[in-house]
Amino acid sequence: MQDVTSKDREPAAAGDDDCAGPAARLLMVDDDTVHRMIVVNVAAKTGYAVDQAADVQAASACIRDNSYDCILLDLKLGTQSGVELLTQLHEQGCEAPIIIISSAVAAARAEVMRLARLYALNVSDMPKPINLPMLRARLTEIRTGATADA
Numbered sequence: 001m002q003d004v005t006s007k008d009r010e011p012a013a014a015g016d017d018d019c020a021g022p023a024a025r026l027l028m029v030d031d032d033t034v035h036r037m038i039v040v041n042v043a044a045k046t047g048y049a050v051d052q053a054a055d056v057q058a059a060s061a062c063i064r065d066n067s068y069d070c071i072l073l074d075l076k077l078g079t080q081s082g083v084e085l086l087t088q089l090h091e092q093g094c095e096a097p098i099i100i101i102s103s104a105v106a107a108a109r110a111e112v113m114r115l116a117r118l119y120a121l122n123v124s125d126m127p128k129p130i131n132l133p134m135l136r137a138r139l140t141e142i143r144t145g146a147t148a149d150a
Contacts, residue, residue, distance in 0.1 A: 026051070072101055075108070094121060100125040101125070
């Protein structure tokens, strides 16, 4: 696999209402190229400069070399698991919000959420297929520091 360590920056979309102020940084970790492209587009339109990683090694390099305002993480990364990255984020003292976006069964996602909370990580989760309006609202909330109350 040649494209597994892809790291591209997607600039915030000019003129988008949600893009006031400087771009926040987001890391998107998913081995599914199409899903990554869709989510990167939403994040960029919401005011984020986006780095992408398709596997644990590429994501590890990104978090070692950069600081992020938000991390989107799939749990199933080919033969690896996003749990490995959660452990690294804990060891590095990550304070950025982490959104787990996964098609894993609810029980598996709940177990990962418990682990992340034991690690004192700021995590939430969204099942795949992703609800794009909900993702956009959550990313806007994180970027602006606002809370979305229904």
